[in-house]
Amino acid sequence: MFRPFGICPHFFIGLIGLLILSTSQADYLLGPNDVVRIAVYGNEDLATETRVSDSGKITFPLLGEIELGSLSVGEAEARVETLLSERGYVRNPQVNITVQEYRSHEVAVLGFVNKPGRFALDTASTVTQLIALAGGVNPQGDDRTIVTRTRNGQTYREELNLKELLEEGKASEDIFAEDGDVIFVPRAPVFYIHGEVQRPGAYRLERNMSVAQAISLGGGVTPRGSLRSITIKRRSSEDQLTTLDAELDELIEKDDVIYVDERWF
The missing domain is CATH 3.10.560.10 (Outer membrane lipoprotein wza domain like)
Known part of the structure; x- marks a missing residue:
């Protein structure tokens, strides 16, 4: 469901x-604007290509208008066979319907x-x-x-x-x-990393990604960078921007901005 x-x-x-x-095409349900080709084995003169109307009907030689809309291809074949047989036009008819254009x-x-x-x-x-x-x-x-x-x-x-x-x-x-x-x-979620990293910029956020993994994607810290001075700017559900001190194993979230600061000495 x-x-x-x-x-x-x-x-x-x-x-x-x-x-x-x-x-199997036999399971396809016919609908308005579908184009079908109908052939009757041994009766080449009855071969017809026709479009299903908005009301679900097609026009077929000898039978005139036939309601086929919402029937599967297999059910539609059986209906045409029944009508041809009951009305005495063809004995033991074998009907084949192929969908030429799927439009419905x-x-x-x-x-x-x-x-x-x-x-x-x-x-x-x-x-x-x-x-x-x-x-x-x-x-x-x-x-x-x-x-x-x-x-x-x-x-x-x-x-x-x-x-x-x-x-x-x-x-x-x-x-x-x-x-x-x-x-x-949708577009994949991203995070941003700036400061003392080799390749600052935006990166795709994978599930359960940590700060350490994010820094690795950014090429690691520069010689002046400090792994002990990392902050994250993050928007809360109330759209408030907060700044957090981050640990390397902390998980990051969508649109986080990670900043790696310089060493103090």
Whole structure:
């Protein structure tokens, strides 16, 4: 069940791609603007390519308008076979329907992915599979993704941690996307380090990162730097800026500004 509201670094792109699965086209639910090709074995004159109307109907030789909207491809084949047989047009008909253009079921994949855009749900697809179709998460993307969907006038949000899904054996917690979903990969959280470090600047914040690890990312301290004189500027939940004396094993938070001071002597 989709829960109300509560990618992954670029090196996961290949791993996500391995999750792409295919399901039979027979399971696809037909909808408005889908283009289908219908063929009847042994009756080439009945072969038809047609578009599903907004009301879910198609036009087929001999049968006229047929309601196929919201049926799976397999169910639609069975319906056409039944009508051809019951009306005496074809004995034991064998109908094959292939979807030429998927237009009725789409998902938007946005944010920090390599190829953001809209993607057709031509098969049952999970969130990670659709992110893979969007080229994977780019280096600035977060480990998490947010899925938003609207049903019966209510908006629901689901947050998934792609790193946990792929690295920690939690793939079963992945969810299947539905028509109209918006999959958004936000920018990864960052921290800033300044003062007496070799490479000051902004860096990606990983989970459970300590001050010591942050300094290491910054290239270590300069010869004039002091590991005993480190401060962190941090904004509280009330948006108040505070300055804290930091220890090397202290965990840092999103948007922290770490400053390594000079030695006093």
